Amino acid sequence: MTSIRNLALAVPRRGDDVLVFRGHDPARDQTFYRPLGGGIEFGETATQALHRELREELAVELTGVRLLGVLENLFQAFGRAGHEIVFVFACDLADRTLYEHDHVGEILDDAGTPVLWRPLSSFDDTTPLYPAGLSDLLAK
Template structure:
């Protein structure tokens, strides 16, 4: 098994961050957890191209990448299975500014439908909401 290379896009609105809400088993237990929109980098695709594609595929929206933030390496365990992700993080904006007024976004990925919503940054920084990948809360506290 090899590490999975992926990319995630951080979109901010005042003191809120757009995050996909998921429910299930995760490395800290079971229940709700959150992550920015993004996905796996395909062979021959640059991480910034992946991010543009993923936002279009999952939310049906265009984004503008403002800047590269950092790379987070996340090694985690769910039950006895080890996962390993190398995540490229970007700061992004919606191309259409009207999208900032929307409260909930439908996230479509294959047969699965979830939702993305604006979550207060302080809730993820203080650990009130489980945020992945590990290390993203610290980045939000320091840089964003």
């Protein structure tokens, strides 16, 4: 059964840099980047999901959380179709030392997925930032 997935994504900034993880879609043989965050559970607000996901993925706390916008994303990835409603939040990392290194760590609940700072200007068609429309939203 197909359904629409609701997501909350955190977009901390370090100047022009955004905090993202690096992923790879073997079906398309494409490396891509996406901010951390994840699914909103039933009975949970998007903001609550954002805090929970960042604790689970990187063991970090967020401050200054504010909604930047909402994106609707229809896509093909990993050999299947997807449909997401994505709540995008600007925020700050409570642990200020995480701003000092380009490579922040790895996602805790995944096998070695790197988390790093990347310049917003570095994303393009060959090195995309997902979800679609996020680069435009962040450039405003």
